[in-house]
Amino acid sequence: MQAACVSNLCVCICVSVLLRSVLSQLQRETDTYTECTDGYHWDPQTDHCRDINECETIPDACKGEMKCFNHYGGYLCLPRSASVIAASESPIAPTVPFNPCPVGYESHGDSCVDVDECVRHEHDCQPSQECINTLGSFTCQCPRGYRKVGTECIDIDECRYRYCQHRCVNVPGSFSCQCEPGFQLAGNNRSCIDVNECEMGAPCSQRCYNTYGTFLCRCDQGYELGQDGFTCNDIDECSFSSYLCQFQCVNEPGKFSCVCPEGYQLQGTRTCQDINECETGEHQCTDTQTCVNIHGRYQCVDNDRCQDPYVQVSDNRCVCPIIKPVCRDLPFSVVHRYMSITSERTVPSDVFQIQATSVSVGAYNTFRIRSGDDNGDFYIRQINNLSAMLVLARSVSGPREYTLDLEMVSINPLLNYQGSHQSSSVLRLSIYVGQHAF
Numbered sequence: 151m152q153a154a155c156v157s158n159l160c161v162c163i164c165v166s167v168l169l170r171s172v173l174s175q176l177q178r179e180t181d182t183y184t185e186c187t188d189g190y191h192w193d194p195q196t197d198h199c200r201d202i203n204e205c206e207t208i209p210d211a212c213k214g215e216m217k218c219f220n221h222y223g224g225y226l227c228l229p230r231s232a233s234v235i236a237a238s239e240s241p242i243a244p245t246v247p248f249n250p251c252p253v254g255y256e257s258h259g260d261s262c263v264d265v266d267e268c269v270r271h272e273h274d275c276q277p278s279q280e281c282i283n284t285l286g287s288f289t290c291q292c293p294r295g296y297r298k299v300g301t302e303c304i305d306i307d308e309c310r311y312r313y314c315q316h317r318c319v320n321v322p323g324s325f326s327c328q329c330e331p332g333f334q335l336a337g338n339n340r341s342c343i344d345v346n347e348c349e350m351g352a353p354c355s356q357r358c359y360n361t362y363g364t365f366l367c368r369c370d371q372g373y374e375l376g377q378d379g380f381t382c383n384d385i386d387e388c389s390f391s392s393y394l395c396q397f398q399c400v401n402e403p404g405k406f407s408c409v410c411p412e413g414y415q416l417q418g419t420r421t422c423q424d425i426n427e428c429e430t431g432e433h434q435c436t437d438t439q440t441c442v443n444i445h446g447r448y449q450c451v452d453n454d455r456c457q458d459p460y461v462q463v464s465d466n467r468c469v470c471p472i473i474k475p476v477c478r479d480l481p482f483s484v485v486h487r488y489m490s491i492t493s494e495r496t497v498p499s500d501v502f503q504i505q506a507t508s509v510s511v512g513a514y515n516t517f518r519i520r521s522g523d524d525n526g527d528f529y530i531r532q533i534n535n536l537s538a539m540l541v542l543a544r545s546v547s548g549p550r551e552y553t554l555d556l557e558m559v560s561i562n563p564l565l566n567y568q569g570s571h572q573s574s575s576v577l578r579l580s581i582y583v584g585q586h587a588f
Contacts, residue, residue, distance in 0.1 A: 189223030215276045215302075229301070230274050254286030278303055295323030315342045332363035353380045372404030396421045396588055411586060413446035422588055440465075444490035445548075445584025455486055481520075481557060481576040490582040493548045501528070502540040504556055504577060509536060513562040520555035520576060528554065540579070548583035555579075 184192045186199035193200045204225040205211055205218035212218040212227035219226040251262035267273045267288040268281035275281040275290035279298075282289050292303035307325075309318035314327035329335055329342035336343050347365040348358035354367035369375050369382035376383050387406040388399035395408035410422035417423040427433045427448040428441035435441040435450035442449040456468035459476050463469050466486040470477035489502060504517055517530045517538035527546055532538040540556060556577040 187223065215278070217274075230276050232274075252286060274301075276301070276303065293323055295325075314340055330363065332365075355380060356382045370404055372406075394420065397586065411446060414586075414588075422586075424584075442488045442580075442582075444582035445492055445588075446586060447584075449488070449582060451486075451488065451580075456484070460484060481574045483575045484555075485575070485577050486580070487577055488580045488582070490584060491542070492584050492587050494545055494587045495542060497542050497545050499542040500539050501542050501581070502556075502579060503533075504530075504538045504540065504558065506536045506558060510560065510562050510564075512564040513560045516559045516561075518557055518559070520557040522552055522554040527552070530556070546583050549585045550583040552581040552583070553578065554581065 184194075186192050189202055189204075190199040191202055192198075201220070201222050203220045205220045208225075211225060215230060216227040217230040217232065219228055219232075249257060251257050254265055254267075255262040256265050257263075264283070264285050265272070266283045268275075268283045273281045273288050273290070275288075278296075279290040279292055282291050290298070290301070292298045295306055295308070296303040297306050298304075305320075305322050307320050309320045309325055312318070313325065316330050316333065317328040319326045319328060327335060327340050327342075332345055332347070333342040334345050335341070344360075344362055346360045348354070348360045352358045352365050352367070354365070356370050356373065357368045359366045359368060367375060367380050367382075372385055372387070373382040374385050375381070384401070384403050386401045387394060388401045392399075394406065397411055397414070398409050400407050400409055408416060408420045408422075410416050413425055413427075414422040415425050424443070424445050425432070426443045428435075428443045433441045433448050433450070435448075438453055439450040440453055442451055453465060454462050455466075456462040459474050459480070460468035460470050468484045468486075470480050470482060470484075472478070472482075487502075491501060506515055509515070515535050517532050519528060519530055519540075525544075527542065527544050529541050529543050530538050531541050538558075540554070556579055557574050558577075559572065559574045561572050
């Protein structure tokens with residue numbers, strides 16, 4: 151029997167060894183045998199079956215950290231730290247020459263010289279380990295990032311020592327540092343520094359502000375930040391209130407503007423002011439006409455508006471001569487006046503004050519609307535004997551035109567001994583109601 155003992159594993163493997171008589175397979179007198187059992191091959195030079203060294207003929211016979219050991223008829227895969235000690239078949243004297251030097255040295259003349267086990271491959275270091283020769287022996291050194299535990303090399307978990315500022319990723323034999331979003335590795339590959347996303351093309355549509363580890367998007371005035379946090383959407387200020395502009399609000403990118411209707415101009419940024427075309431000359435009235443400015447437009451009226459039997463005595467005054475019989479039942483004078491009011495005016499509202507220009511001693515004056523107010527939109531409020539106020543009774547909308555004859559009736563009992571003397575005069579007031587409330 152041949153015994154093989156594996157050190158450090160306390161395992162004893164007994165390997166059966168064929169007897170030398172079997173290994174030498176005898177020849178018969180009349181026949182020649184050239185076939186051998188598994189693990190042997192025929193040697194024609196010696197006419198014997200010889201053991202096959204599978205450790206040399208089979209590539210990578212043992213995987214990983216295992217070491218191949220050949221034996222008769224087969225091979226063993228054992229840890230590299232194991233060794234096989236073959237027992238002597240018989241008490242034969244050792245053939246190894248006597249070495250007077252200590253273990254790890256060999257004799258050279260009269261001196262003992264260190265044996266480099268690493269060069270001679272007389273070491274049990276694992277393939278991942280580096281053999282380092284020492285005086286009289288050798289050591290097995292693990293690669294960087296590993297530590298030796300017994301005969302094995304174990305990976306060092308560098309992440310336990312907090313080498314990285316943010317995140318540490320352990321890999322076999324080493325480690326790597328990673329940073330949180332918004333940071334990047336510094337030159338030492340361990341610290342994390344802030345990334346200025348605003349300089350690296352942050353997706354902000356308008357303004358970008360870098361912060362520690364991230365960034366913020368902000369919008370210009372008149373815009374609001376969308377739900378994605380990047381896009382700036384225009385604010386429709388006109389939808390917030392109907393009082394931003396006096397007439398009409400027009401939304402524009404990032405702002406709004408107010409516009410006025412035809413015949414008006416913008417005063418400031420929000421209110422509308424009527425354009426007096428009569429003053430600016432932007433009218434088409436002839437020389438025989440008078441330009442009357444009204445809200446949002448103008449009106450051309452004839453200079454001579456007197457109708458028979460009236461005759462014109464001034465630009466806006468007509469009289470009916472008393473020598474004409476028909477004038478006895480008509481107002482003595484008609485004075486033309488023009489005015490403009492806005493639509494939807496609050497009521498009651500004072501519109502026009504009537505004032506007597508000449509008064510006879512002892513006369514009593516009364517005021518009334520002679521004609522033109524068929525719907526009762528106005529009424530007269532007499533203030534005193536000399537004046538009265540035309541009042542708008544109901545809210546009206548334009549464009550619309552009224553022509554009211556406001557009559558002042560004078561009664562003077564002193565001028566007629568047989569009875570009261572009555573005379574009247576008319577103020578013909580043309581009222582133009584504008585289209586808008588301004």
